[in-house]
Amino acid sequence: MTNPKSLPICFWGVCLILSLYLGAQAQPPRGPLVVSPKINADKTVTFSYLAPTAKSVELSAQFEKGPVPMTKDAQGIWSVTVGPVKPDIYPYSFRVNGVTVMDPANVAFFPNERFKASLVDVPGDTPLIHALRDVPHGSINYEYYPSMEGTTGSLVVYTPPGYDQNPSKKYPVYYLISGTTDTEETFFKVGKTNLILDNLIAEGKARSMIIVMPYGNIAARVAEQKGGSKPADPTVRDGADAVKRANDFAEDLVSNVIPYIEKSYRAIPNRENRAIGGFSRGGGQTLRAAFHNMDKFAWVCAYSSYLSPQEMDGTFSPIVNKPNQTNKQLKLLWVSVGSDDFLYKGTVEFMDYLKAKKVNFKSLITDGGHTWMNVKTYVAATTPLLFQP
Incomplete structure (x- = not known):
């Protein structure tokens, strides 16, 4: 029997080459390189998707009114150029033979409980408020805390520039x-809240602050961690199920999240230094949590959200029946909405209701709909108002 050690080096070299060749032969063939999205100098954007055997591919983007057909080249790459597109961040996806898919050539995506769209960031000629600029930057931390029913909750936490350099300073x-179906990452990855604050702080327009971004769907998390199925979202925004879930969130926030943050971070532990805000469902959770806990929050921001007059009259009568007291307690009550938002009517009615009840508030009505483009505008407008003397 031949001793393997006695075989010549050239034999092992041939074996190595043969194994590499066979290994390469076993790999599936690689298709052509696809670059997508490609943002052109004139603000048009080219989207591409490799699907040689597909019968149809369409682009679905938030800046388009409907699906846009794409055309296939000889390599099987479907492409379309659209625009020019107004500078901002937009979700988009492809419909391949009627099936919605993400863009596999793009690592940026929209965190969501359901379908995760891809994201395209069209820069402005002058950097937008959410753009990455050459300024001092804060940090993003992922945190886990003990939550309701023995579950573990998740948070994304922003600490401002200089937080780690001055261990005696509190914030x-x-x-x-x-909002509904969003996750704790959405204000970070889509809303770019960290970059907005970095830029505003660098410009001297906002105070340095900690921002805590929790996951709003307590019922889904409890079901997931206990082996159940995610419950369907409430069908009525102010129905009993929606109100119960909002109250559960408020209980988790007050009893678990705030104590965890104030133990783990250098947070100033009083109502004058706590603000609460939210978008869509998160805005409803904001209003309910704040109005139930006026001893906890002095700054309240509702983005594309409202409470009905019936709920205000019934559940939160002290807020509206004692407006002078409410106005002294709340250093800011903010309500904003887009003119094309499907919640526009209810939000404007809420503003009119507060005005009739003599409850002070600031408001902003923008163009556009129920979008994260508007949310970034609201964050940029409200954070400079927070924690001011």
């Missing part, structure tokens, strides 16, 4: 809640 905290 106010803004609790910021995403």
Whole structure:
């Protein structure tokens, strides 16, 4: 029997080459390189998707009114150029033979409980408020805390520039809640809240603050961690199920999240240095949590959200029946909405209701709909108002 050690080096070299060749032969063939999206100098954007055997591919983007057909080249790459597109961040996806898919050539995506769209960031000629600029930057931390029913909750936490350099300094905290089907990452990855604050702080327009971004769907998390199925979202925004879930969130926030943050971070632990805000469902959670806990929050921001007059009259009568007291307690009550938002009517009615009840508030009505483009505008408008003397 031949001793393997006695075989010549050239034999092992041939074996190595043969194994590499066979290994390469076993790999599936690689298709052509696809670059997508490609942002052109004139603000048009080219989207591409490799699908040689597909019968149809369409682009679905938030800046388009409907699906846009794409055309296939000889390599099987489907492409379309659209625009020019107004500078901002937009979700988009492809429909391949009627099936919605993400862009596999793009690592940026929209965190969501359901379908995760891809994201395209069209820069402005002058950097937008959410753009990455050459300024001092804060940090993003992922945190886990003991939550309701023995589950583990998740948070994304922004600390401002200089937080780690001055261990004796304490900061106010803004609790910021995403909308229905969004996750704790959405204000970070889509809303670019960290970059907005970095830029505003660098310009001297906003105070340095901690921003805490929790996951708003307590029922889904409990079901997931206990082996159940995610419950369907409430069908009525102010129905009993929606109100119960909002109250559960408020209980988790007050009893678990705030104590965890004030133990783990250098947070100033009083109502004058706590703000709460949210978008859509998160805005409803914001209003309910704040109005139930006026001893906890002095700054309240509702983005594309409202409470009905019936709920205000019934559940929160002290807020509206004692407006002078409310106005002294709340250093800011903010309500904003887009003119094309499907919640526009209810939000404007809420503003009119507060005005009739003599409850002070600031408001902003923008163009556009129920979008994260508007949310970034609202964050940029409200954070300079928070924690001011």
